[in-house]
Amino acid sequence: MHKSIIVIFLSLMATSAAAQETLTKRSDFLNAVAANILEIKLLRLQLKVLDNGKITGKAFGRDVTGAWEWTNGFFCRSMTWGDRELENNCQQVVKDGKSLIFISDKGTGRSATFSLRPTTQ
Template identity: 50%
Template sequence: MPRILPALGALCIAAATPAAAEFSKVTSASQFKSLVSGKTLTRPLVKLRVNSNGAITGKGAAWDVSGKWTWKNGYFCRSLDWGGEDLGYNCQEVQASGKKIRFTSDQGTGDSAEFSLR
């Protein structure tokens, strides 16, 4: 399976993205849920739903993405499967700006990816 790492972004496997707008850190699970509730997180070749019940579903390129998430110590912590491949567990800093959301892997010290909220 070809690896389209930038398309899946930090939510799946982190890929660097330049800063484009003023982002504010998301500090609580309730704030995060209000941002993503009923929305699809999109970027080229990627459409994901991060549900308030802890489920992650969607597509990355042509493959299904599924996983689980929780909010732990101020971070979005997730485990993911992409097309049958276990992408592992990672806790990520979340920032938001308008209709954009940014995930930065490794508790904010790794690579980042932005998604549009639609």
């Protein structure tokens, strides 16, 4: 039941409309995620995107691991949630205040919005 919901959110990533900024440079993306946890509270999902190309975190009590790279203006990642493999997907990233919106399939697919929560609170 919750498994399909979390898979949808993990396999995608975000949308909105206000003072949004599409991130096209790796350095801008790293500035946005540095010292922050990406969080979707409803799904008990917390991810840390590290500058060394790794992704770590938890969702519904299961480990999330993965790898990412910045390619042609897109966040390209592959991840594992528990024992479930999530295929590689390149995503458009939009900054909206204190949130990041990840839009799958280079900005043409589904989206998920993650709050940016400082790692030290």
